[in-house]
Amino acid sequence: MSNPFAGSSSKPGFGKIILSVLPPDKPVLETVSYQYPLKLIAPSPIIVSPRHSRSSGSTLEDKEAGDHSSPDNQQRSYLVHTVYLLTYGGGLVAGDAINLTTTLARSTRLILLTQGSTKIFKSPDPSVISKQFMNATLLPGSALCYLPDPVQPFGKSAFEQTQVYGLVDWRGQNSGGEPSLCVLDWVNQGRSALGEKWDFWRYGSKNEVYLLPNASEERQSEARKKRLLLRDALLLHPSATLPSLFSERMDNLSIFGTLILCGPVFTALGDHFLAEFEALPRIGGRNWDSDAVSAPRTTPLTPEEQAEIRKLKRQKQEKVDGLLWTAARVRNFVLVKFGAKETEGAKRWLSDMIKEEGSVEREFGERATLCLR
Amino acid sequence: MNPLEPDQQALKTEIADLEQRLQNARQRLNPPHAANGSTPPIPNPPLPVPDPTAVSTLHTLLLLADSALPLGSFAFSSGLESFLAHHPATSVNGSSKPQFQSQSQPQSSLLSTFLPLSLSTLASTSLPYVLAAYREPDRLLELDNDFDASTPCTVARRASTTQGRALLAVWERSFRGHYSGEHITDSTTATASPFPTSPEGQREENDNDNTALKALKTYQSHLHLHPTSLSPSPFTPTPCTHYAPLYGLLCHLLRLPAHTTAYLFLFSHARTVVSAAVRASVLGPYQAQAVLAGAELRERIEGLVWEWEGRGTEEAGQTVPVVDLWVGRHEKLYSRIFNS
Numbered sequence: 001m002s003n004p005f006a007g008s009s010s011k012p013g014f015g016k017i018i019l020s021v022l023p024p025d026k027p028v029l030e031t032v033s034y035q036y037p038l039k040l041i042a043p044s045p046i047i048v049s050p051r052h053s054r055s056s057g058s059t060l061e062d063k064e065a066g067d068h069s070s071p072d073n074q075q076r077s078y079l080v081h082t083v084y085l086l087t088y089g090g091g092l093v094a095g096d097a098i099n100l101t102t103t104l105a106r107s108t109r110l111i112l113l114t115q116g117s118t119k120i121f122k123s124p125d126p127s128v129i130s131k132q133f134m135n136a137t138l139l140p141g142s143a144l145c146y147l148p149d150p151v152q153p154f155g156k157s158a159f160e161q162t163q164v165y166g167l168v169d170w171r172g173q174n175s176g177g178e179p180s181l182c183v184l185d186w187v188n189q190g191r192s193a194l195g196e197k198w199d200f201w202r203y204g205s206k207n208e209v210y211l212l213p214n215a216s217e218e219r220q221s222e223a224r225k226k227r228l229l230l231r232d233a234l235l236l237h238p239s240a241t242l243p244s245l246f247s248e249r250m251d252n253l254s255i256f257g258t259l260i261l262c263g264p265v266f267t268a269l270g271d272h273f274l275a276e277f278e279a280l281p282r283i284g285g286r287n288w289d290s291d292a293v294s295a296p297r298t299t300p301l302t303p304e305e306q307a308e309i310r311k312l313k314r315q316k317q318e319k320v321d322g323l324l325w326t327a328a329r330v331r332n333f334v335l336v337k338f339g340a341k342e343t344e345g346a347k348r349w350l351s352d353m354i355k356e357e358g359s360v361e362r363e364f365g366e367r368a369t370l371c372l373r
Numbered sequence: 374m375n376p377l378e379p380d381q382q383a384l385k386t387e388i389a390d391l392e393q394r395l396q397n398a399r400q401r402l403n404p405p406h407a408a409n410g411s412t413p414p415i416p417n418p419p420l421p422v423p424d425p426t427a428v429s430t431l432h433t434l435l436l437l438a439d440s441a442l443p444l445g446s447f448a449f450s451s452g453l454e455s456f457l458a459h460h461p462a463t464s465v466n467g468s469s470k471p472q473f474q475s476q477s478q479p480q481s482s483l484l485s486t487f488l489p490l491s492l493s494t495l496a497s498t499s500l501p502y503v504l505a506a507y508r509e510p511d512r513l514l515e516l517d518n519d520f521d522a523s524t525p526c527t528v529a530r531r532a533s534t535t536q537g538r539a540l541l542a543v544w545e546r547s548f549r550g551h552y553s554g555e556h557i558t559d560s561t562t563a564t565a566s567p568f569p570t571s572p573e574g575q576r577e578e579n580d581n582d583n584t585a586l587k588a589l590k591t592y593q594s595h596l597h598l599h600p601t602s603l604s605p606s607p608f609t610p611t612p613c614t615h616y617a618p619l620y621g622l623l624c625h626l627l628r629l630p631a632h633t634t635a636y637l638f639l640f641s642h643a644r645t646v647v648s649a650a651v652r653a654s655v656l657g658p659y660q661a662q663a664v665l666a667g668a669e670l671r672e673r674i675e676g677l678v679w680e681w682e683g684r685g686t687e688e689a690g691q692t693v694p695v696v697d698l699w700v701g702r703h704e705k706l707y708s709r710i711f712n713s
Contacts, residue, residue: 167607169608171608204690206690209522211607211608227518227607227610228518228519228522229522229607230522230523231519231522231523232523232525232691233523233689233690233691234690234691234694235497235690235691235692236692236694237692239493239680239692240676240680241489241492241493241496241673241676241677241680242489242490242493242692242693243489249490249692249693249694249695250694250695251695253695256694256695277705280705281705282705282706282707283455283458283459283702283705283706283707284458284461284706284707284708324459324695324698324702325698326526326697326698326701326702327701328525328526328527328528328530328701329527330522330524330525330526330530331521331522331607332607335525335526337525337526337694337697337698337701338698339694339695339698
């Protein structure tokens with residue numbers, strides 16, 4: 001095992017996170033190294049016990065006090081590590097390049113967070129592009145929750161980012177099962193207060209998920225090759241064949257985002273999105289029951305009724321916020337795309353959806369949804 | 374003065390001119406060093422008069438440009454219907470009025486907004502796959518997988534796979550016998566081919582065709598083994614019959630030049646969208662023809678082909694993100710006349 005304090009490769013912007021397991025089953029952040037302008041901060045891990053507490057976890061000290069000896073092997077509490085991805089100045093200046101590699105060992109859980117939106121500062125020239133590359137490898141049974149704040153590209157900025165997630169082949173006994181992934185990628189129109197409306201030189205963001213061959217079980221017979229499972233690329237590049245203003249491609253949206261979900265940890269959340277999408281009122285249909293006033297009731301509402309009320313309330317709010325969204329099952333993923341007239345509206349909606357379903361906070365603690373506040 | 378004289382003079386000039394043009398044309402047809410000169414792209418070597426390749430290319434082009442192809446494409450609007458529903462002609466009030474559309478403009482302006490966005494989306498998401506399959510037919514299965522991985526929603530996926538399956542069926546039932554048979558058997562005796570070529574280029578081309586045919590055969594046998602399903606296993610590459618890669622491969626088999634393939638792919642899309650617009654009562658049939666005939670569309674398609682033909686599939690992506698929302702939300706429309 002390498003020394004966590006060892007000087008890492010000295011390339012600027014490089015970072016490395018290795019989450020491994022100390023025998024018998026204690027997840028530890030084996031490596032957290034970084035170089036300017038990237039900065040990684042790992043606060044102490046939290047304990048999550050999904051069955052007992054619906055919401056947040058407790059601290060490490062509590063765990064050692066005795067929660068450890070839970071009889072139920074499946075549901076017992078576990079450690080969730082967190083790493084904040086920060087950059088000096090809260091963003092990237094022209095020409096900055098970030099290159100972050102993350103590895104999650106079997107059955108570990110990691111939260112990646114940012115602190116405030118990632119600002120992309122003005123570039124002197126369209127050809128000077130700030131870049132961010134992130135590569136995360138998830139071993140079987142591990143789970144990554146990456147709900148960052150939106151990227152905020154300022155006017156005349158140029159930015160390209162790529163996120164590559166590798167799911168290591170989880171077939172075979174005792175592998176730990178399919179890795180779970182919950183990643184959000186969203187971008188807004190810039191500094192709205194200054195009147196910026198998608199006024200950057202260029203912006204590109206690509207998310208790819210690959211199935212990686214299992215290195216320890218090299219089977220020569222099969223052509224062992226990584227296979228593309230999902231690719232989602234947003235290219236807001238200048239083009240001669242489109243209107244010169246990016247805002248004309250955005251149909252009055254000021255924020256656009258993609259949420260990618262897969263794996264057993266996020267199955268319930270994915271199903272929630274799909275069910276809610278299915279339950280959306282039809283576009284262009286007459287809304288017959290909009291103003292139905294229900295008689296005052298004395299009996300308390302059932303949970304179903306409460307959910308129904310929340311749903312109607314959210315759908316009303318979606319209209320107000322000009323929120324458009326879709327959810328679809330793409331292979332073993334659930335892919336959610338959304339856009340809204342204001343960043344706040346999108347945040348409100350996403351936070352509502354994720355918190356109402358509740359499994360993210362249940363499985364990772366409240367910290368995982370910090371950016372949705 | 375004889376009034377005929379000037380006329381005769383004019384006629385003489387005209388004859389001289391015509392003779393000059395005929396000579397020029399002959400020269401262009403038979404350049405002095407055709408064989409050693411700059412080599413044109415492989416599928417179209419220069420040939421003596423009459424040029425059967427040109428004729429058969431034209432014939433193939435007309436076949437593929439038929440608005441009936443791919444069979445059933447009339448059922449898809451590629452998001453137009455959803456776009457219209459999201460931009461109703463009678464807007465509620467100023468604040469919620471989309472910027473794309475203003476009351477004073479006629480309905481047809483909606484199409485002139487939508488069509489460029491839709492074409493750009495198609496060029497950036499699909500054209501690299503069309504051309505990759507065209508250039509490297511043996512990557513068909515991989516391209517089909519990658520395209521499937523890049524298709525963001527059920528509606529778009531359904532539209533693509535349905536049309537791909539239809540295209541495959543047209544090839545299988547209608548084209549294959551006429552375009553492929555002779556090439557697989559023996560490369561030296563392929564005289565009955567509809568594409569007579571110069572002997573030196575023939576072997577290479579046949580090898581090329583064999584690769585493409587083999588790729589298609591492998592693909593079809595996979596298809597037979599794993600009938601397409603909505604959520605294929607992440608471990609086994611399952612053919613999904615996506616339209617774009619199959620289109621590229623088919624054009625390769627039919628020996629259309631790459632550039633023509635790309636142009637035709639985008640043009641067909643424009644035609645399908647415009648025809649959907651007619652049926653959605655956004656514009657009249659004459660206006661529709663005017664849109665298709667317009668220089669604007671021609672330049673746009675040329676520009677898009679130029680912009681995207683050099684880019685690989687890993688560079689493909691969505692240039693107009695809101696199109697994904699419109700297409701995805703098509704399912705939520707109250708009334709629908711199209712499948713996408």
